Amino acid sequence: MLAGKIALVTGATSGFGEATARALAGQGARVILTGRRKDRLEALTRELGAALPLAFDIRDNTAVKAAIASLPPEWQSIDLLVNNAGLALNTLSFEHQPMADLEQMMQTNNTGLIYITHALLPGMIARGSGHILNISSIAGSYPIPAAMSTAPAKPSSPSFP
Ligand SMILES: NC(=O)c1ccc[n+]([C@@H]2O[C@H](COP(=O)([O-])OP(=O)(O)OC[C@H]3O[C@@H](n4cnc5c(N)ncnc54)[C@H](OP(=O)(O)O)[C@@H]3O)[C@@H](O)[C@H]2O)c1
Structure with missing residues (x-):
């Protein structure tokens, strides 16, 4: 069904990306596999x-x-x-998230997507064909409830149940 087609899957070293790459290959596509873990x-x-295989860090536009x-x-x-490349580093409520985690998630999930899309979209437009599938998360639309948070325990207080 996809014979002769070429797909590029970001984050193909594990999880959804790896499964997607296998599924696309199973349909006859040739698949460019990306991620940082070369092995x-x-x-x-x-x-x-x-x-x-095409190893690079998606947060680095030069790469x-x-x-x-x-x-x-x-x-x-x-x-x-x-x-597909992306990650959720913790379930802390926003004020407890380390800035390094927030930066890594934004640079991978958002900026990295922009970098790779910007690199490939012009070719698709020039050829007059192409598809882009963005894998997101419900966590991009709704905050994870604080009840699931692993935030540091609140100081005990006689009035706090
Ligand atoms: N698992 C869930 O429950 C769930 C739910 C909703 C949405 N999602 C979304 O689905 C996507 C895949 O999630 P998953 O659960 O399959 O995660 P995963 O198994 O941890 O895979 C994440 C992939 O992203 C790649 N990646 C991470 N940082 C990268 C970087 N800086 N440069 C290049 N590649 C990078 C990883 O490759 P390397 O480490 O080799 O670089 C890996 O292949 C993510 O966008 C996630 O937000 C997941």
Whole structure:
């Protein structure tokens, strides 16, 4: 069904991205596998066969552009971009979140998506075809209830139940 198509999956070293890459390959697509863990990318490439490992940190726009520029000609006409790379580092309420965690989540989930999309969309427009699938989370629409938070315990107080 996807024979002859090329897909690029971000965050293909585990979880949804890895499963998506397997599913796309199962449908006959050639799949560019991305993520930072090169060993996992190479193992999945060996398993899938018609795949290409492309290791980079999606938070680094220079690395993103260099990785896309390094694609062999026969891998450059990408038909499908699956924006999957992302993470949720903790369930703390906002005021308890370490700034480093907030920065990593924003730079990966949001800015990284912008970098890779900006690198690939012009080619799709020039070819007059292409699809982009963005994987989000319900946590992007609704806050995780404080009851689930692992925030430091509130100071005990006789009036606090
Ligand atoms: N699991 C859930 O319950 C759930 C629910 C809703 C939405 N989601 C969304 O689904 C997506 C995948 O989640 P998952 O549960 O499958 O997570 P996962 O197993 O932890 O996989 C995350 C992927 O993102 C990649 N990644 C993280 N930081 C990166 C970076 N700086 N540069 C390049 N790649 C990076 C990781 O690769 P490397 O570590 O090799 O770089 C990994 O392949 C995320 O966007 C997440 O928000 C997940």
